[in-house]
Amino acid sequence: MKITLYAYPDSESLESEPKAFVFWNDGEITIQTEDQELKQQLEKFYAKPLSVRRSVSLSSGVVGFKEVEILPYTEEFFMESVYLVRTLNYYGKLEGERKAQVVALDFDGTLWDSVHECFVITCKAYEKLGISIPSRPDLEEKFKRGRFFVRIGDEFYLLLNWIIQHPDRDPETMSEEEQESLRKENGLRILFEKTFYEIRQQMRETNFKEWCALQNPYPGILDQIKEIQKKFFKVVIATTKDAASVRKLLGIHGLDLDVVGKENTVDKARQMNFISAAYKVPLSQIIFVDDILEQVKVVRTIGAKGVLAGWGYGSPRQKKEAEHLRIPVLALETFAKTMEELF
Secondary structure, X not given: OEEEEEEHHHOOOOOOOOOEEEEEEOOEEEEEOOOHHHHHHHHHHOOOXXXXXXXXXXXXXXXXXXXXXXXXOOHHHHHHHHHHHHHHOEEEEEEOOOXXXXXXXXXXXXXXXXXXXXXXXXXHXXXXXXXXXXXXXXXXXXXXXXXXXXXXOOHHHHHHHHHHHOOOOOHHHOOHHHHHHHHOOOOOHHHHHHHHXXXXXXXXXXXXXXXXXXXXXXOOHHXXXXXXXXXXXXEEEEOOOOHHHHHHHHHOOOOOOEEEOOOOOOOHHHHHHHHHHHHOOOHHHEEEEEOOHHHHHHHHOOOOEXXXXXXXXXXXXXXXXXXXXXOOEEOHXXXXXXXXXXX
């Protein structure tokens, strides 16, 4: 792998001539530059341990970070140096096997098909709050078709309530104006959200196998994540789901990824800013993948890259709008390959 160094003032255009090249090959680092003073500076930089931030889970479920040191000449050291070399007033551009970008993945609807679990928990929360649910065979199917509407947990209350009140309507026919009006409703949203997550936690802790059986990863997605990990600097989960549930589900499949969940913030733009600060990468180097177009558009407004997962809960209307806006719509079968080609 190779890092091409540019003078920091030219970091945006990269139109200036490279100042140096740094090569890494199986534990050996080679520096090429005609500037001997710069070469000595880089030799010192690459000979010392690097101080980096690593995520830790706090008791509240919030993701925090601690400073750790990584040893010189390792691949991890080399990857981190792409950004930390800025302390020398140079901009590093990685070329080779991995791309110096962070991939931030939504969870529900992107990695996991959890709509059945959400429906079951929502119904249990309704029952606990004393809200009657009519016996209708189409409830869950309509809940699934309206899943695109839900961004955060309390909106499951709004969705099911809308379905009950509109027995002859398909949720996919809701206009944007109707959706915005629905989100302004209050009712029992706050109490519902608290109840919803209490029930989920209780199920997770007392009936773990039963809870896991209510949801599954999308076919082949976990293998594709492993491929993406080989090609990109970092893969992070950015979700409005509670982080503990995400870690549990990933863990049973042997995946250990950093998770930025609802405990940090449910605002995807703020999550991108959090990731940018935590991993010391510019927003332009973050690629966010979500199945809900509204979330993708939000992160694009702050400078992060955003693409739509075409296999999740997004409606056909959202996919057409994404294509109109020239936002890439990914296919599940070619997810990893397309990510590598696009970025």
